Amino acid sequence: MNHAAIVLAAVLVLASPEENPAVRVFPLEGGSVEVFAVRAEGRFTGVTAKGEVDAPAAVVWDLLADYDHAGEIMPTIKNSETIRREGRFAWTRTMVGMGPLNVEMTTRMEEDREGLELRWEQEEGPFTVNRGVWSIRERGDKKCLLVYSAEMDHPLFPDWLREELITRSVPEMFQAIRKRAFRE
Numbered sequence: 059m060n061h062a063a064i065v066l067a068a069v070l071v072l073a074s075p076e077e078n079p080a081v082r083v084f085p086l087e088g089g090s091v092e093v094f095a096v097r098a099e100g101r102f103t104g105v106t107a108k109g110e111v112d113a114p115a116a117v118v119w120d121l122l123a124d125y126d127h128a129g130e131i132m133p134t135i136k137n138s139e140t141i142r143r144e145g146r147f148a149w150t151r152t153m154v155g156m157g158p159l160n161v162e163m164t165t166r167m168e169e170d171r172e173g174l175e176l177r178w179e180q181e182e183g184p185f186t187v188n189r190g191v192w193s194i195r196e197r198g199d200k201k202c203l204l205v206y207s208a209e210m211d212h213p214l215f216p217d218w219l220r221e222e223l224i225t226r227s228v229p230e231m232f233q234a235i236r237k238r239a240f241r242e
Contacts, residue, residue, distance in 0.1 A: 086233045104210055113239035
């Protein structure tokens with residue numbers, strides 16, 4: 059899937075659930091997250107999700123860009139460390155796991171702090187495709203809109219399993235960010 063497909067998915071998920079029946083709404087403590095499964099040529103290729111966070115955009119940015127402590131925030135990250143930095147790029151070594159499934163990967167992060175976008179792409183690891191973006195939009199009144207878009211493919215996981223694992227993990231990520239941001 060190309061970047062135009064990610065943008066299209068983001069536009070679709072930003073429509074209200076009433077306008078887009080493909081959007082699944084998951085209740086969270088103090089809010090909800092809307093998750094849209096992205097498909098290309100009949101295959102599941104990733105997700106786009108959005109949810110409001112009761113914290114300023116700068117607080118949420120600091121949480122997302124703190125790669126060395128990502129395992130303390132994100133439920134699917136077992137551990138993560140920054141292995142290199144060059145300008146607005148950082149490379150991380152991350153262990154991601156759900157249940158008995160654990161995978162290690164090296165990821166290139168691209169930080170656009172001014173635009174409040176954090177992009178990533180796997181450089182080494184088991185996925186044939188693993189890339190995406192976190193976008194943060196200030197809402198005022200110490201709130202922000204958080205949008206997550208990700209493309210993932212793995213040669214050993216069928217579409218239905220990837221869709222279930224990813225779609226189920228997204229609300230958990232949003233809830234973890236909401237809780238941690240509220241404490242900050």
